[in-house]
Amino acid sequence: MSLPRHPTFARSLVTPRGRTVTLPVFLPVYEARSALYSPAELMATCGAEAFILNAFFLYRDRAMRDRFRKQGLTLQEYLGVDCPTMTDSGAFQGFRQRVVLDPRKIVRFQDTIGTDIVSPLDLVTPPGDGREKAREKAEVTLKRIAQALPLAESSLLAGVQQGGRFPDLRRWCTERLLEIGVQYLAVGSLVPFFTQNHDIALACRIVRDTRAMVGPDMPVHVYGSGDPVELPFFLAMGANVFDSSSYAHYALGGWYMTPYGALRDAGRLSSGEYRCACPACAQADGEVGTFADPARLTLHNLWTILETLRRLRHALDEDALEALLAEVLDVHGAWFPDSALRSSWESACDG
C-alpha cells in the first residue's frame, strides 16, 4: 500500500478582492435564520476564518435582495465581520425541490454583493443517477459554468465537477473545466452522498484524480465535507478546501464530534477516555455537560472541525501527516469496529 507522504498543493489563496485564505481551510456554513451564534462569535470561540453562505436565500428574499442590490449592503456588513466568503447558488435547494432561478442572475448577484468565491447553479448528481443522467447533468453544469465565468468579475468562480459515481465522467468533467479556464475546482455531489459508513474509497480516488489533473496551485474543494474523521484522508489525497453545516446538524441530532468519529452516547466522555480542550467543554461540567446541551455542542463540534484543520496544517508543516492518519485509523477502528474507514482508505491507496 502506498500512502501519499505529503500532498502537494498551495498553502494560501489570494482572492480577486485581495483577501488571503490560508489553506487548507474549512468554511462553516452560516445561515442566519437558524444560526445560534454570529460569525464574530464563531470566529472568536472556534477560530473560524471564513464562511460559506447560501446566496439563494438572500436572493429569494426580495427585501434582502434590494438591500444588497439597491442600498449597497455588502456581505461583510451582513455578516458583521470582514473575512473571506464563499457563496452557494441554491443548487442544493434545486435538488430538493423545484427552484426557478436564472443561472446567470444568481451568479451576477453573488459577484455584486462582495463574495470572494461564487458558485454556479450546478446540477446535483446523487448515487442513484445512471451514467447517461450523470453525463447530461455534467453537460448542463459545464455549459452554465462557461456562461458564468465572465460574470464573476471581482470573484473566483467555482468550477463544479459533477459526474456522479463514474470516475471517468469526473475526469472528463475536470478536463472540460480546465479548458473553460476555471481557477477553482469544487468536487460536487461526492460527500456525503458516497461516504456511507465512512467508506471513502470512491471519494478519495476522485479527489486524487482531480488533484493530479489540476496541478498544485488550484484549490480543490470537496463540497459538503464536514466530518473531522474523514477530512485528513481527503486532504492526504490533495483536497484543501472543505465546507459543511455538519457542526450544527450533528449537534441537533445529539452527535458529539471527535477527531476519531462522532459519539452518540456519553460513555467515553463520562469515563474520561476522550477529553476536549474546546471552550464549551472547559466549563465546570465538562464534556458531559456539552453533550447534553445542543447549543454548546454546536460550538464544540465546530471547534473540533477547525482544530482538525489546525492539526492538519501543523502536520503538513512538520511532514507528519502519515503519523496523524495512522493515529486516526487506530483509534477510530477501536471505537467503531464496523466502520469501513480503514478498508476503504487502504483500497483507495492501492489504486
Ligand SMILES: [Zn+2]
Ligand atoms: Zn469540546
